[in-house]
Amino acid sequence: MNSVTRIIEASTWGRLLTAAEFDRVAATTSERRIPAQGYVARMGEPATHWMGLAEGLLKMSVTSADGRVSTLSGVSTAAWFGEGSLIKREARRYDVIALRPSRLMLVPHATFEWLRQTSLPFNHYLQNLMNARLSLFIGMLEYGRLLDADAQVARCLAALFHPDLYPSPSPFVDLRQAEIGLLCGLSRQRVNLALKHLSEAGLVQLQTRGLTVLDVDGLRSFAGVG
Numbered sequence: 001m002n003s004v005t006r007i008i009e010a011s012t013w014g015r016l017l018t019a020a021e022f023d024r025v026a027a028t029t030s031e032r033r034i035p036a037q038g039y040v041a042r043m044g045e046p047a048t049h050w051m052g053l054a055e056g057l058l059k060m061s062v063t064s065a066d067g068r069v070s071t072l073s074g075v076s077t078a079a080w081f082g083e084g085s086l087i088k089r090e091a092r093r094y095d096v097i098a099l100r101p102s103r104l105m106l107v108p109h110a111t112f113e114w115l116r117q118t119s120l121p122f123n124h125y126l127q128n129l130m131n132a133r134l135s136l137f138i139g140m141l142e143y144g145r146l147l148d149a150d151a152q153v154a155r156c157l158a159a160l161f162h163p164d165l166y167p168s169p170s171p172f173v174d175l176r177q178a179e180i181g182l183l184c185g186l187s188r189q190r191v192n193l194a195l196k197h198l199s200e201a202g203l204v205q206l207q208t209r210g211l212t213v214l215d216v217d218g219l220r221s222f223a224g225v226g
Contacts, residue, residue, distance in 0.1 A: 004029050007054050007105050011080065012167045016121035028111045032104045040096035040104060047085035047092055049106040053077055056102025057175070059182055060094045073136065074183035076160050078167065081133075083126060086112055099179050132164035147223060149186055153194035154203070155223035156184045161216045174210045198222070 005026045008014040014022065031054075034040055040051065040058055058075035072094055075081055085092050086109055115122045136159060147155065157180075161169050175183075181191045195211065198204045203219050205212040213219065 003054070004031055004105060007052060011052065011078070013080070013122055013125040016125060017115075017119065021115065021119055021122075025107060025111055025115070028108055030106045030108075032106055034098040034102045034104060036098055036100050038098050040098060040102070041082070041092045041094075043093060043095050044091050047082060047090070048109055049082070050080065050086055050109075050112045051082045051096075052080040052105040052107070054103040054105055057099045057179060058096055058102060059099055060096055062094050071183060071185050074156070074159070076166060076169075078169075079165055080129065083112070083130065084133075087116075099182060128164050132162055136162065136165070149184075149190050150194040150197045151223045152184050152186065153180060153191055154198060154219045156180060157198075157204070157211075157213060158216060158219040158223060161213065171214070172207075172210060172212050176209065 008022065008026055008029065014025070017025065034056070041047075043062065053075055055077060057077075060072040060075065060081075061069050062072065063069050075096070081096075082092075116126070157173060160166060160173060177191045177195065178188045180186075180195075181188045184191065186194075195204065195206055198219070199206050199211075201218070201222065203213070203215045203222060205214055
């Protein structure tokens with residue numbers, strides 16, 4: 001079994017496919033490796049694939065005309081993304097950048113659209129996925145300007161445990177403080193202080209590299225998220 005087949009088989013949506021659907025997806029899906037700081041997708045480019053992150057860490061961001069960068073979201077291992085642009089047949093509306101060496105699965109638009117036309121379970125999965133992503137972004141708009149730095153870090157970490165975006169997350173979060181800062185729009189020093197506060201509250205356990213989340217619901221409550 002090759003790596004593409006293993007990744008699809010492990011995904012929530014892959015387990016919903018018939019044998020014939022699975023074989024067609026596996027035969028047309030390709031793999032791509034992206035170096036740290038490399039572009040997965042650029043704003044304004046045509047959307048040609050639905051993408052899944054097999055390894056690594058990505059951020060979605062937009063850049064203003066004067067060069068200011070605003071991070072929209074992070075993308076962690078096992079997440080699938082980019083379906084909105086494919087469905088609407090529009091250009092990408094954001095940049096996707098690898099924060100560390102990353103490995104992607106690429107489902108071509110033709111295969112993605114064929115699944116949408118033939119598989120009701122796949123459509124139900126997409127509906128749940130897009131609803132979860134909409135909820136995440138609405139929450140970012142609602143709380144982004146109201147939360148203090150500690151709560152922003154708590155919300156960033158809690159988002160990595162959304163069951164529809166990340167079906168089987170590990171309690172261990174392999175993120176460096178600088179990477180959390182890039183996802184939250186905060187300095188590494190401020191993230192360090194926030195993590196100490198979250199650790200003192202019994203929500204996370206800090207380790208030499210990364211951290212272990214002890215209480216996901218506690219993180220959500222800390223950030224004021226239901």
